[in-house]
Amino acid sequence: MESSIRDPSLAPEGHRKMDWAARHSPVLDAVRGRYLEDGSLRDLGVAICLPIEAKTARLADVLAGAGARVAVAAPLPFVVQDDVAAALVERGVTVFASSESPPEEADRDLERALDAATADGEALLIDDRAALVRIAHTTRRGLLPRIRGASEETTSGVAKLRAMERGGELRFPCIAANDARCKHLFDNRYGTGQSALEAIMHATNLMFGGKRMVVAGYGWCGRGIARYAAGLGARVVVCEVDPVRGLEAYADGFEVLPALEAAGTGEIFVTATGNKGVLGREHFARMRDGAVLANAGGVDVEIDVEALRASASEVRRARRDVEEFVMPDGRSLFLVGRGMVVNLTAGDGHPVEIMDLTFAIQALCAHRLANEGTSLSPSVHLLPREIDDEVARIKLEAVGMGIDEITPEQRDFLESWRE
Ligand SMILES: NC(=O)c1ccc[n+]([C@@H]2O[C@H](COP(=O)([O-])OP(=O)(O)OC[C@H]3O[C@@H](n4cnc5c(N)ncnc54)[C@H](O)[C@@H]3O)[C@@H](O)[C@H]2O)c1
Structure with a gap:
């Protein structure tokens, strides 16, 4: 499917913004090197609903670099940077977003992103406020069998997914990326x-x-x-x-x-x-x-x-x-x-280093869904604690800090009651 953006000639400034974000994303880089090059995302569709600015574009670019067919749309036109949208298209990502789209047509762009990501096979969703999940369960129900799972960026979105789970309405597994400690402790706060x-x-x-x-x-x-x-x-x-x-x-x-x-x-x-x-x-x-x-x-x-x-x-x-x-x-x-x-x-979103953590988590959610999505139940899942720990370790290393290892004696002491 053809991208639909405001002005392709704006790409050079978008590339500069994305290069700046890349320069400050050591954690996402490490995750790419350690996990995403194993081929599990190759030829899988990924539909992303997120504000379109340099950091989200970097996530899309990294997933596309890992072989995924990535299609992106924004939840609202007010959170679209047209230069970044143009740069993304030049980097091989399909984009349906313009800062000048009427707000009431936002759902149409999200539907197109879902259609594009599922056109040639199965897809994962990286979602904001459960917008793609809502569309997949309403106006695009026919695509449900092609969706392997979703990961959700926001507190509000996770609340909606849990409501769907309680009502028995959720049809595929969703990972609450927001609830990872390396997400909400840093991104939200x-x-x-x-x-x-x-x-x-x-x-x-x-x-x-x-x-x-x-x-x-x-x-x-x-x-x-x-x-x-x-x-x-x-x-x-x-x-x-x-x-x-x-x-x-x-x-x-x-x-x-x-x-x-x-x-x-x-x-x-x-x-x-x-x-x-x-x-x-x-x-x-x-x-x-x-x-x-x-x-x-x-x-x-x-x-x-x-x-x-x-x-x-x-x-x-x-x-x-x-x-x-x-x-x-x-x-x-x-x-x-x-x-x-x-x-x-009215701003440029979170600092780059914060989104580096968030999107490292999102990339790991995508990796998990790619590998295990078919065996996960259609409910809301948390990322395993070890993944959070690893993301934090990579970040600490990147900023030249380190922590101690607990000794076996200390672990025994903490886990036993006799001493
Ligand atoms: N701006 C951003 O970039 C950004 C980033 C992360 C999360 N969010 C969004 O911000 C919102 C809050 O996220 P969070 O992680 O802090 O959630 P949270 O659940 O940790 O905190 C929300 C707080 O609001 C309180 N609250 C609810 N109704 C209230 C009312 N009527 N008056 C006063 N307080 C009330 C709750 O008791 C709770 O303590 C969510 O919608 C989330 O999606 C925005």
């Missing part, structure tokens, strides 16, 4: 922590120091965001629904308040819950003039943008990635990156 703030800073050109910042959700992402914001001098308030997480935020030194109380005091709001309607009409009504709102969670409904639009008497563009919502009482609220995942819609 440090990756989102750094890149969400970076995107908000770049989009607004405002400082964090001294600002009262409200972080909704104190999971892996929220912890990272709160920690980085505090490092920049912000006065952080956390909102939670889980009392233990709320207490953890308190013990970490943050104020913990219900969202409606925090709404009146915050200057910058960042949601990272994976839940809907976390900031809505009643919160907007209490917010101060000039409040900045952004979402770093994986679902686009954490901030109720429709209600924000409906409450405003005027909406105008304040900066490239910032919309101003003028309220009838004269206050203005500023939304960064459309209320979608801000580090991608």
